[in-house]
Amino acid sequence: MALQGKVALVAGGTRGAGRAIAVELGRAGATVYVSGRTTRxxxxxxxxxETIEETAELVTEAGGEGVAVVVDHLEPDQVRALVGRIDREHGRLDVLVNDIWGGDVYLRFGQRLWEHSLEDGLRMLRLGIDTHAITSHSALPLLICRPGGLVVEMTDGTAEFNAAYRADAGFFYDLVKVSAQRMALAQAEELRPFGGTAIAVTPGWLRSEAMLDLYGVTEENWRDATAKEPHFCISESPAYVGRAVAALAADPDTGRWSGRTLSSGGLAKVYGFTDVDGTRPDAWRYASEVQRAGRPADDTGYR
Incomplete structure (x- = not known):
């Protein structure tokens, strides 16, 4: 219970990585506010x-205290009301996880900038960039009230991997995910004088609820999906990145990572946690050395 007495806000904690992060923070003893737009x-x-109420219940079942709050993070008044409630109820905020997204429905693989719907593309930018800025703008004044506050900007891809343009996902997605890394760097600089830390964190190939549905598998038989997509062998459960963020939140020297982009696979080597199956998948090293290199799918040596 390393986070007993600590208060966290997982903005965008309805499903996927956000849900798993909220649960693992709760498992470590934190009170976790879970915000999002989907309710029962x-x-x-x-x-x-998936709903925010379900996530909050899972947090409580894990040993923490889960609090579900309906918030559209594009609405500053709603975000301010959420932070005000956390302040009234606890007077502190120790961890902010900006995992707001919801833009996958607008993603069109293989389309160039001018071929993509401009309306949909701009909506992706609003969902993946504006929401994070709005949330941090309201939450950071409470977070800096105590030294040691942590901001986690969730992204997709390491800094090295994203140094190359992600043409498959396209202009708008690429911009969103790189922007999250830059937002972590910027907040790291602004929080440093107050004893705070900001870090960007990426999972690997995430076996989210939507991804499992896409391949028609469950967490129990996920390897069956490799018949359709062999490189899915390197995928990881959401719990893996959840454990990564919980480990960061419990680390008294987390400031050494400030401003950097870290991966679940890389952090597993530092903190010693594993995925739910006991392995330590290193998805981004695999993506560079196997998948992008055109080699046959084989996760040997990458778990």
């Missing part, structure tokens, strides 16, 4: 069935 009464444009 109403779904967001993502159209998925």
């Amino acid at each position: 009464e109403r779904r967001s444009e993502v159209g998925r069935p």
